[in-house]
Amino acid sequence: MKKSLIFYNKTGFMTLLQREIHRFMKVFVQTIFAPLLSNVLYLGIFGGMLQTREVGIDGVNYLHFLVPGLVTMGAILASFQNPAFSIIVQKFQSTIQDLNSYPISDTEKSLAFILGGTFRGLLVGTLTYVATAFFVGFTIQQPVFFFISLAITSFIFASIGLISGLLLDSFEKMNFVLALIITPLTYVGGVFFEITKLPGVLSNIRFINPIYPLVNITRYTYIGAHEGNLFLQAVTAGMFLIGFFLTAVYIFKKGLGIKID
DSSP, X not given: OOOOSSOSOHHHHHHHHXXXXXXXXXXXXXXXXXXXXXXHHHHHHHHHHHTTOOOSSTTXXXXXXXXXXXHHHHHHHHHHXXXXXXXXXXXXXXXXXXXXXXXXXXXXXXXXXXXXXXXXXXXXXXXXXXXXXXXXXXOOSSHHHHHHHHHHXXXXXXXXXXXXXXHOOSHHHHHHHIIIIIHHXXXXXXXXXXXXXXXXXXXXXXXXXXXXXXXXXXXXXHHSXXXXXHHHHHHHHHHHHHHHHHHHHHHHHHTTTTSOO
16 A cells, blocks of 8 residues: 555654654753743843834834744744754764664654754744743734744744754754854844844845744734735745755755765
8 A cells, every 4th residue: 555755654753753852851941941031031131121112113012022023033943953953963973874764754754853843943932922921911913823923933944953954964063053144144033123224234134034024924923013025924934934844855865964875
């Protein structure tokens, strides 16, 4: 009987997914509590210093503007780190080739790593929202779409994390991508301020920054207001979702970073 492309072995897929979730939950202080605490401190510091700052969106104060940015940032960083760290650890332990012997398809393997990262990103983002809600309230304009947006963001960056883990061979290189590429793009992606208020070329970065539309969409579902063309940003997010996932699966199937030539 012919198996489906994705679920060749559902039991094996669920086992690998549960392993990925269990792996980061065992050290939840580092993987969940630490980023949560950082985001709450961001709210306390930036919110305390700039709570009277005017936002270019009528009827929105700075704290409410800041929360969805922090939620998105927490989800991005957590979802990226999970599959990237998992793959590089296996390379460091010389167990990465064991993946070749798992009786599940390459698509299932990729999806298990990505969904593990997605779950961690969604968890960090949700807990950040809950923690900050004690300062700004629990109101969300579109709660269903808020969590869908958060899940999509986490899925995209979990896919990027898997790609990075497969292509990179050390924690130093992973941290380079995280510290010098993703984190700066997050800071100029609309987390702490409106991108349209930046001068000159800094404002135009939003057109090539994949984080900007994700932050903006999440902010819209949270406060009901946004910058720029929301439809175009939603299309862009959809393209990122499909593109990075297919790229991750392709790299996994090619065996880059796993198989010995």
